Amino acid sequence: MELRKNYFADVRNDDLHEIGQPRPRSDSPGHVTGKTAFFADRNFPGMLHLKMVRSPHHHARIRSIDTSEAEKHPGVVKVLTAKDVPHNVYTILILIQIGPEDETVLADGKVRWKGEAVVAVLAETERAAQEAAAKVKVDYEVLPAVFDMEEALKPGAPLVNEYHGQNYYLYDSGECRKVRFGDVEAGFAGADHVLEQSYQSSPIEHAPTETTGCVVMPEGNDRFTCYTNTQAMFFTLDNTSIILQMPGSKLHFVGGTVGGGFGGKVDVIVEPIAILGAKLTGRPVSFIYSREEEMQISSPRAAEKVVIKDGVMKDGRIVARKVTGYTDAGAYSRHSPYGAQKGAGHYPGPYTIPNVWIDTYCVYTNRTPSSAMRGFGVTIGDFALEVQMDKLARLIGMDPLEFRFINAYRDGDMKAHRQPTEGAALIECMQEASRAANWPVAEKYMTMSSYKNGA
């Protein structure tokens, strides 16, 4: 590996002496000896096991819930429904003022996706909890469901989430997040070619080897210690505090060791209900997703649809780009309004285009709520953009890498969302990639610089 220190010479003068030197990971000795303490390695005497009764329907009204048989099941200690949860309607990002609260900890009057939590059963053994959960009787009135984003946006589509009132997230900019830069229609009118393509992706499950869960210990001082594999410790602490209407000083979260997360453990799902169970029973509580729950219940990466329309000149310049992005949030927001918004900022890609128009929608459907996963809001967009770049290069008969050199953003260029480009280093990365991949480009591209004056 060659370090191109000249590019950043004016912003960093350090020697980077750690780069290229192996350094032992501090957590590895624990991993290889089996001593690393994952949350489920905590076992306390008298610990109860929590199992969830889940909706078998994609969309249904709950007429009634009968827990009497479950409560009589041997080994059952407590059965929880919506009325037991102090602040049952929440949304994770309310902490950064992204509302409204739109999701129930335990379903209240309605379920909006297949697998939604309805009743929590706490019992002496996992088996007793599972058996008792099967005895909970829920009377459902099945409602029409919508699974396709474009169908959900049509007038007359079934309303997924009443807390929003419409099947999209209402940004301060309206029905979608918008970026407007230059005059995109004029750009298309003056282009040699216009290419419009549509790209789609399915939800993707993170499938960590360690499933989502937590173990809660009620302490003698009226506090609760929660051992968890959350990836978002303070989101979890603060949301739990809101949901349980309990000051944060009563909550002690112990985490940091995650058996694979990849973004799949940033939601606040298992901790509040497990802590509530510990509070109401005075006993330690374990709530661990089964493998089936991990695959079917935990949030996947959102399904996305991306429509890209580009105007390109024969000389390789992209003169206009219009993108419409759809993010399938499923039934609840979780992190998706943020993901769709990120897409809006990102969609021009690392290219300087004078005329840009972007709309990104966060859409509600009766699918499993989606959330974070490795670069969510951006990853699928990059797949679409770079496939589109290859198609554009082919359209005008240009080498795909040279085509990217022509359009690459360089320091000082204004991005569509009005942030000036700085520290881009894209040209330098592509030069290195050209060498490493043995994909030669014309000499003029190998002498280009992200500094437009060539400094």
Place this chain on the structure above:
Amino acid sequence: MAKVPVQFTLNGSEKAEFVDSGTTLLHALRDKIGDTSPKGGCHQGTCGACSVIIDGELRLSCLTLAETCNGASVTTTSGLSEAGVLHPLQRAFLDAFATQCGFCTPGMIMAAKVLLDHTPNPSREDVVEALSGNICRCTGYEPIIQAVLTAARANSQHAA
């Protein structure tokens, strides 16, 4: 529920427990005896995180009933290092950066140990085959394969 006695050797020490009939070895090890080095990733025999060695053979402890282990000799990753000195496989995993989240690591080391016990000089294909029942989701397979090959070389040099 009726309890059944279970007695076996774990990493050289005698262990005896009363368990519910039908209790898995994974459950007995983790929740009764307190050896949490085998992990429960799927509880259905597909991920390999619960792998242990029973009488020299690789076994999935989540699919093994504890009561079938009477009189057996059970080895787990927590029993591999002696007097604080890492086993060559543990050393190799450490040096080769073959761990990321660490959840699959104890199972991987068990599978690798059984391979090297039976096949001291494995080919790369042998290693891939031996680890094929162990899932790593941090995509660390390549360093894990390299770690096993490195440990095998260290063993053979030590033996020579």
